[in-house]
């Protein structure tokens with residue numbers, strides 16, 4: 455039986471780009487209680503009390519704080535869920551997303 459010869463393609467490898475990660479950003483406001491922000495961060499982003507308190511305080515002092523990075527889909531879902539948790543209580547708490555450079 456004659457051997458099958460498999461030729462390697464000589465074309466250049468297509469350069470596959472990794473999908474960009476997206477940041478979830480916590481935005482400060484004047485109305486949402488600090489303790490509630492901490493609760494949401496713990497529940498939605500699985501943070502410890504300590505981590506959540508640091509993120510909350512950074513947003514409180516600087517206006518915004520990056521909470522975490524995820525694939526775009528997960529980032530958007532978490533930002534929406536966390537913002538909805540605030541709205542359900544009548545708070546203006548807001549999380550947004552933004553692609554990493």
Ligand code: NFA
Nearest residue numbers: 481482483486487488513514
């Ligand atoms: N600035 C809010 C307050 O003083 C707390 C807060 C922190 C709200 C971070 C939203 C984001 N009660």
